[in-house]
Amino acid sequence: MEKLEKIYVWLSISILLAFIIALIYASVALAVRVPTDVGQIVPNPGESLVSAVMRTPPFNQPGIQEVGPGQYKVVVIGQAWMFNPPSIELPLGAEVTFYGTSLDIDHGFYIPGTDVNMMLLPGQISVLRHKFNKAGEYRIICHEYCGTLHHLMTGTITVK
Ligand code: CUA
Numbered sequence: 592m593e594k595l596e597k598i599y600v601w602l603s604i605s606i607l608l609a610f611i612i613a614l615i616y617a618s619v620a621l622a623v624r625v626p627t628d629v630g631q632i633v634p635n636p637g638e639s640l641v642s643a644v645m646r647t648p649p650f651n652q653p654g655i656q657e658v659g660p661g662q663y664k665v666v667v668i669g670q671a672w673m674f675n676p677p678s679i680e681l682p683l684g685a686e687v688t689f690y691g692t693s694l695d696i697d698h699g700f701y702i703p704g705t706d707v708n709m710m711l712l713p714g715q716i717s718v719l720r721h722k723f724n725k726a727g728e729y730r731i732i733c734h735e736y737c738g739t740l741h742h743l744m745t746g747t748i749t750v751k
Contacts, residue, residue, distance in 0.1 A: 632714045632716065650690070661682070661685060663686065664687075669693040669700065670693065672739075672744040674745075678746060679749070680750075680751075681723055683725075683751060684724060687720065687721050687723065689718065690717070692712070693711040693714075697713070699734035700731060701734040702748065705729065728748075730747060732745055
């Protein structure tokens with residue numbers, strides 16, 4: 592009986608370890624990122640999230656802004672089922688700080704071939720930096736299932 596108990600104890604410990612390893616693998620190897628705790632957009636009483644986002648800087652001005660030599664601020668708003676702005680043009684070597692949020696539900700912001708991978712969450716501000724060292728056309732993909740037209744929620748970044 593004691594031997595059986597030991598087996599059970601070790602079995603539960605190994606299952607726990609397997610979960611922890613899977614968690615670490617997911618966060619490190621797959622580069623799954625939760626939004627950084629930069630800030631939140633809180634609507635006033637009776638105000639919709641949409642109007643709260645629209646009036647809160649930097650989201651009152653979605654798009655590209657040059658903030659220094661070779662340095663850009665790109666403000667992106669996700670909504671079902673598009674990115675605002677849908678296309679972004681950047682010069683080669685641009686050092687970009689992305690600011691993102693969502694107007695409605697959870698969306699993703701993923702650029703295949705880069706380490707740009709973040710969530711756009713309603714009322715939550717996500718920030719991520721990336722330097723574009725390779726010219727070309729990049730696709731922006733929503734990689735968080737967000738409903739019927741999720742698969743059509745894409746955008747482009749042109750680097751030249
Ligand atoms: Cu937005 Cu999927």
